[in-house]
Amino acid sequence: MSHMGYGCLMAVDRDHVLRSAAALLTRKSTSTMDEVAKAAGISRATLHRHFAGRDALVRALEALGIAECEAALDAARLDEGSASEAVRRLVREIEPAAGLLAFLYTENQLFEGEGQNEGWTRLDVRIAALFRRGQASGEFRIDLTPAWLTEALYGLMASGAWAVQEGRVAAKDFTHMIAELLLGGALRREEP
Amino acid sequence: MSHMGYGCLMAVDRDHVLRSAAALLTRKSTSTMDEVAKAAGISRATLHRHFAGRDALVRALEALGIAECEAALDAARLDEGSASEAVRRLVREIEPAAGLLAFLYTENQLFEGEGQNEGWTRLDVRIAALFRRGQASGEFRIDLTPAWLTEALYGLMASGAWAVQEGRVAAKDFTHMIAELLLGGALRREEP
DNA sequence: CCAGTTTGAGACAAAGATGTCTCACATGGG
DNA sequence: CCCATGTGAGACATCTTTGTCTCAAACTGG
Numbered sequence: 001m002s003h004m005g006y007g008c009l010m011a012v013d014r015d016h017v018l019r020s021a022a023a024l025l026t027r028k029s030t031s032t033m034d035e036v037a038k039a040a041g042i043s044r045a046t047l048h049r050h051f052a053g054r055d056a057l058v059r060a061l062e063a064l065g066i067a068e069c070e071a072a073l074d075a076a077r078l079d080e081g082s083a084s085e086a087v088r089r090l091v092r093e094i095e096p097a098a099g100l101l102a103f104l105y106t107e108n109q110l111f112e113g114e115g116q117n118e119g120w121t122r123l124d125v126r127i128a129a130l131f132r133r134g135q136a137s138g139e140f141r142i143d144l145t146p147a148w149l150t151e152a153l154y155g156l157m158a159s160g161a162w163a164v165q166e167g168r169v170a171a172k173d174f175t176h177m178i179a180e181l182l183l184g185g186a187l188r189r190e191e192p
Numbered sequence: 193m194s195h196m197g198y199g200c201l202m203a204v205d206r207d208h209v210l211r212s213a214a215a216l217l218t219r220k221s222t223s224t225m226d227e228v229a230k231a232a233g234i235s236r237a238t239l240h241r242h243f244a245g246r247d248a249l250v251r252a253l254e255a256l257g258i259a260e261c262e263a264a265l266d267a268a269r270l271d272e273g274s275a276s277e278a279v280r281r282l283v284r285e286i287e288p289a290a291g292l293l294a295f296l297y298t299e300n301q302l303f304e305g306e307g308q309n310e311g312w313t314r315l316d317v318r319i320a321a322l323f324r325r326g327q328a329s330g331e332f333r334i335d336l337t338p339a340w341l342t343e344a345l346y347g348l349m350a351s352g353a354w355a356v357q358e359g360r361v362a363a364k365d366f367t368h369m370i371a372e373l374l375l376g377g378a379l380r381r382e383e384p
Numbered sequence: 385c386c387a388g389t390t391t392g393a394g395a396c397a398a399a400g401a402t403g404t405c406t407c408a409c410a411t412g413g414g
Numbered sequence: 415c416c417c418a419t420g421t422g423a424g425a426c427a428t429c430t431t432t433g434t435c436t437c438a439a440a441c442t443g444g
Binding site: 084152166168181 | 219220221222276279298300301303304323326330331332333335336337339340341343344346347348350351352354355358360361365368369372373374375376377378379380381382
């Protein structure tokens with residue numbers, strides 16, 4: 001297998017390691033490199049062969065989270081149909097990445113240096129644009145800024161991911177609970 | 193001042209240390225004991241005289257957060273008036289503690305052992321009871337569980353605290369943004 | 385079967401944080 | 415003024431995590 005280099009097997013292993021690291025760090029964000037390795041079913045040495053260090057691992061998780069989030073935004077077709085439906089599609093598409101996003105959202109180490117990934121800005125811009133579109137069309141209220149609605153979406157996804165993980169809400173309700181609360185709030189509607 | 197013991201000066205110093213530690217750890221949850229000490233304007237030795245170690249400090253912050261939260265619940269008089277107004281009062285009263293709560297909310301170390309503070313349960317019960325009251329009175333929709341609404345309130349407060357800290361939303365809008373989103377959601381009302 | 389590659393296990397030192405201790409200094413009451 | 419108390423600065427050992435290395439074993443493709 002000398003000619004394969006990084007093309008084939010390494011890639012799928014790397015992805016598997018990344019996924020299990022995401023799952024573990026979502027539950028316990030201070031997990032040791034050794035715990036991450038064991039969770040992935042590999043040794044610490046092999047983990048180090050994939051990721052130069054803890055920082056590289058977290059950066060790779062950041063890139064993965066951003067990529068999955070952007071893929072979700074693409075799949076949700078935010079420009080089509082009503083803004084409400086676009087938000088529902090967005091929450092549905094982003095659900096599988098919610099745990100990872102929740103971990104990254106609280107990893108404030110990622111946002112303090114200078115070399116912060118501009119992918120976050122791209123995501124913010126696209127999501128805020130969706131809320132702005134909803135405001136322009138009269139669907140959404142205008143006293144809540146698009147920046148705050150974007151932030152609230154992140155926060156609700158993180159809360160939802162944790163609540164599901166601790167069994168406080170059912171996993172199947174994740175999408176509905178987040179989208180409905182974000183769109184409609186807790187108050188009952190007089191006439192839908 | 194030998195006869196004073198722990199009664200007077202120690203107490204206010206301890207409180208001041210606790211407050212600055214809360215402010216610092218909210219921004220950078222991995223701050224060193226030395227950084228915590230410097231932020232409080234004291235030396236690491238003195239910090240250690242107040243709190244036996246990092247764990248003791250975090251536990252003290254947990255107790256402080258729970259106490260402030262319970263005081264806010266008391267001040268908000270959750271049983272009086274409409275549930276919506278009670279939620280607005282709750283958010284307003286809890287705002288000063290939002291940063292500390294956001295820190296504790298993501299300190300999952302607090303919730304994994306067996307000796308987790310039952311204060312959180314007390315808070316959950318009281319807040320969930322408020323949402324349940326709103327549902328029973330017909331004010332709140334019933335397809336969002338009280339447990340999820342409680343969780344969402346925590347998540348929105350954390351998001352709000354971070355968004356304010358990073359300058360993405362104005363501090364003066366904190367209460368309005370959180371309460372209005374939680375109650376009414378992003379959709380515009382036809383007839384208020 | 386064989387050769388090259390990858391892996392796991394462990395040893396090892398470096399780095400960082402923590403807990404403990406000592407000692408000099410300041411401060412405030414008597 | 416004097417003394418007791420609290421404080422800051424620093425030294426020190428310890429512990430954990432990390433990064434690096436080696437080597438034997440397992441595996442794979444030919």
